[in-house]
Amino acid sequence: MAGAVRLEPVDERNLEPLLSVAAAEAEPSDVMPPVEAPAGWSAARREAFREFHRAHFGGFDGPTGTVMFAILLGGEVVGMIRMARRAEPGTVETGMWLGRSARGQGVGAAALRELLNVAAAHGMRTVAAETTVDNTGALGVLARCGAKLRSDGGTIHAEICLDSAPPMP
Structure with missing residues (x-):
């Protein structure tokens, strides 16, 4: 992986670069x-796309209870990861996407590890995610970050406990 991965809250400054990556390297x-x-x-x-992301600018304290982060690799926006409050205390749900050019390089796992640190700093104890059985990229990222995976038909439920240290890269 060339360059460091970091997260930056999505705002007006990085919304257009995020849209550019989405339009060039992902399906709507x-x-x-x-x-x-x-x-x-x-x-x-x-x-x-713009309005969807703007609706979450309020973060955890906003009406959606969701924080969206642009994923930056070497200073360039390459995707997005989010965490949203869930009804269970101390639990957030996450999801992410990466532009095609950033996939398969460890960027997803690095971004999720960063998000786990942010969640822990907000007092969260569990990060949950859902994906499909055929989303091998997401399943690999979740497994590398210590998720316990449970299958329910075509859906995979993942939970990462923040009470223990996440696995190292």
């Missing part, structure tokens, strides 16, 4: 909820 369905818009990265879908 991989990076945002479905919207009524023409297929692909239409102007309407790009604006929906």
